[in-house]
Amino acid sequence: MDKKIGVYICSGCEIGDAVDIEKLVEIAKEKGVSLVKTNASVCNPDFVEEIKNDIANDGINTIVIAACSPRVKTDIFNFPGCIVERVNIREFVAWVMEPKSDDAQMAAQDYLRMGIVKAEKTNLPEPWIGEDLSEEILVVGGGTSGLSAAIESSKAGFKVTVIEKEDKLGGWAAKWYKTTPTKYPFTSLEEPAVFKMIKEVEADPNITVLLNTKIVKTEGMPGLFDVTLNVAGEEKVKRFGTIIAAAGFTPYDVSKLDKLGFGISPDVISNVDFERMVRETGKITRPSDGKVAKRVAFVLCAGSRDPEHLPYCSGYCCAASLKQAKYVRDINDGVAYVLYKDIRTPSQFELFYKELQNDPGILLTKCEIKSVSLSEDTSLNVDITDTLLGDELSIEADLVVLVVGMVSNANQEKPDILNLQYRQGLELPLLDTGYYPDSNYVCFPYESRRTGIYPCGTIRAPMETYGCIQDSVGAALKAVQCMWHYERGLAVHPRGWEKSYPQVFMQRCTSCKRCTEECPFGAIDEDEKGTPFYKFNRCRRCGTCMGACPERIVSFHDFSIDMVNSMIKEIEVPEDDEEKLRYLAFVCENDAYPALDAAAFLRHRFPPGIRFIPLRCAGNMNLVWIADGLGNGLDGALVLGCKFGENYQCHYIKGSELCNYRFGKVGETLDRLGLESERVEMMQVQISDYVNIADILKGYVDRVKEIGPNPFKGF
Template identity: 50%
Template structure:
């Protein structure tokens, strides 16, 4: 497509008072090589938008460069169908954070407009990845309460669902419960689990195909092109699937590892699961002799929040233990019940249930169980260190029953024979974090996994009770449907939702180094037998990490490439050494760092006028050649501003910041060859709330560069 570019400048919001708009118009006409340059005092208003639309219709403008507010705002206002749009941030990053009408402020506006013009010149119209073979069905793995709810929620939208459960019957762990904790006012009585009703609805629903006694044997492809092999006894079933909800639940922690809490000492030291089984049968008794229970103790956090066992809280145990205490009181009003806890966690309305158990005679003892002993007559006793009072160990004796509230271990596929059996270059199961739960950006994208189109829900995602699991199931089902909808349009899912581009490979330059296949956070690139990369396009999240990884620079997007960013930074005017005006280049992650810098502008916090900011999709997309080019151009320093990495990472693309940090550790050699100090290049972790700290970091970096003097490459 031959481009016809129009440049539209806004003089409102203080922009016209901060910079000389006429000079920007002249620059646009000269360097943008366009005769269509217009200024409006309210470009995002109806008249301003109509001005652009008339030029598109009447003048044949198909490439629109807008110099106004941040590209993060008014995105729908400045969307003009198939016309390409490039935004120049003259408001937040110039007018609102700089001294008006100074030489430095004008130069800043000029550089940002130049970069936008270059970017538009390098941008091509997207050609989305589409296929006639796309499927729109959802596969749900796991037939417990979470899986059944996900299946029903998806089916009710008109989506076809395939439900696979490895057991002979639906129900999962919830089917083994007598009752669940209360979810309705006044939140005082345990309720029916709802499992039987869910099973009935699933089995009767015309859009849900159920396979019990079955497992997924193989999964290949990507969203809307998943080819799934289901093994059901001797039968093999093939399904083309759009998206997957993994609701495989969790397994109670192995009580055999809790010998210090008395498990194995006596048959009367049992788990909550064994206790529920008795309650379902109608009577709670001592397993050793079948006698009625008069005195029982519940040990909360049995193995949970313990570095030797499960370091995390399993969330549901406190409420479940209280519920089981109610079972016993309903059976025997004279029973004595002790609940030993380190911390009680009863979020929301569950606090009302906590009060009810207290009022009904439940004795809550804060402390840690330091020992369990068997007394004469096969009675049991607990030794408790009472942390609340700090007293010497107390003994709760003459007990008929000790119940261990064990935590939950996710069935994520790592240690139980696998779940998904993915044909991915990066492994057959979902990547997990250090606790064994599938890895995700927990705050922003809780259902996402590092495998696009595969969503987790329920206790495989995090510990939770039935009510939370049902809500989780609905969320995951909707995310699965969203993935299908976006994929069938050729668009990316979160965080670059709607992006129609995908990486393209100039294979004639590939050296089979495998960096793209190894570093992709989402396993979107497989390899053939010769180690050539093979993109599975519907898996791609468009982060550009592969582009940043490639030393040959053969990977690019229609609207984002090594060549494009390189040309943008080369378009910046770098004053000579004698002018004493340093230039600092900042690659700012568009997910956190760039918004933080926008917020600095919104709050009128000054930014260093010598800084030039280029937004990037992720720090993982930063190719080291950009840094080399910047230093060769004469920039005095380069900063990468992105998300925090590590165990508590905030990177929207999981590993981008971490990968950038590793790559950056190798830049010192390049700088040394250029006779430049390694400290001229730095990476900083910035969250979206660091809008006050980010300008301070930039100012401190600029000050530190003064010690090195100007870049000796200036002028070459």
């Protein structure tokens, strides 16, 4: 497009008190823009209307707003059909630098030049929209989570297919005798709600149920998932828009708990076997001789919160054990011993817990289990250490129930659930801990690393039945949202508004496989010759491939290697003033940038020589920017990326970690330039670091000052 650039400079919010606005106007005119205007409040509705008039009457189609952070007032500065570039001279200059100083003025001028050249290099995004897109949702699993997800998706107006590998719906919940209470006063056990859900699903004309069905393979991408189903031995292919994975859990293998007495007697059983006994017989008896069990000991956290077995809490066990203890009271009028490490009964279950605390036949003891042994009269002895009183106790029981946790069905040696045709594996990638499907588990809990596939219920995280119902609603809404996005060519989270997608100059591709291996979302496949190609509806526009590509052939309409290099060249580098060193800071837009904004709001002072360039993710950091920046005389370069490691929270999974890996090679680049490697650093920053990010920046600047100016200045 032929661009007519309009620059609009705000003097409000202390900007006019910090910098000379007229000098900024001169800078804009020197860059040859079509129009420059200033106002004390660029976001004022009257002035916004003036911008719209400039668009309509003067043909302005590229707008540069030099004002506040691009993270605010996004709805106000939205001009459809126009390129809009935001230049942050409020948070990055006016609020963090000495007013009317040379430093503040030079910073504002640099940012304005950088913003104008970025606008010049930006093109309007053109969305990629596939053909023959499906709007039908596939739900994998016919238990509580799957049924709830199907019902909610149908209510939203979408067709749904539910597949279940068994010959009937219901999953584990259909095998329960009773469920924990869900209605006030939360004291009485209830019939499993799953049976009502089954009837609702079977009566819904929008929902198709396929029993005895498994997935042979899943190909394609959101809107174009071609799924091969094996239905009772017969294969067929059907296209779906999105997939909800509700394949449930498997109880932890109780046979591994010999230290807790399993195997010494038939009367040491799992909580699953106990529930099955009550449901099938309506009785509580000893498997060894069929006698009524009047004394039942429940050993909670059997294998859970244990590094040798399951290191996590399964969430449902405490309330389910209290439910089973009530069985003992109601059916046998017996005594139930609930032996726990901790009791965890959140929300309404706390009322249920308090109700059972008042039952004289339910004895709750916080303890550590020492041993479970068989006595001479064939009863069982549970030896414990009461951790509240410090006493050593021995409990005689007719039946010992080991309360095992849950293992996600995604966490099996051969899960055989989705059979994805992805280079990076057949199933959903798991967290670093290896137990549950992976995504940003704080900001985007329903997402997986496979775009358009949403795990819910106990395949996603340990939870009880009520939690599964709530969780499946979230997954259904995400599936619907995903379909809304791909129909319009938009990315899903976290850049849910993004229309652009990777543009690849394939003539220079060397098939090095860096992009296919590093893409966090499996959006890049390879043909039979090993040449990469994109499946754009999988792509989340993080730009990791752009940072990975050694040939620098990947770009976006609004973000590219050349664009950032051009911005770097617009930074004015004083040649002879050792007090005015210049530093690049590449900042992740998801954590580091908002941390900087928050620090600016508190008026923390930033080192005046730093120029911030936002990145979609640290994963799109390309080392050529550092080489070119230092080669142009800048004195140092810093990358502020997300935390990574055991508790990482990168919005794009591994971006910051990949950047850190690439930085292992930056020393070679600097050696070629004859520069000290200490000039370049990568730091991990999370949004909560706004309280000390100014000190982090100052520490970096002080370290570079000790090294001295870049010897390339003036060349």
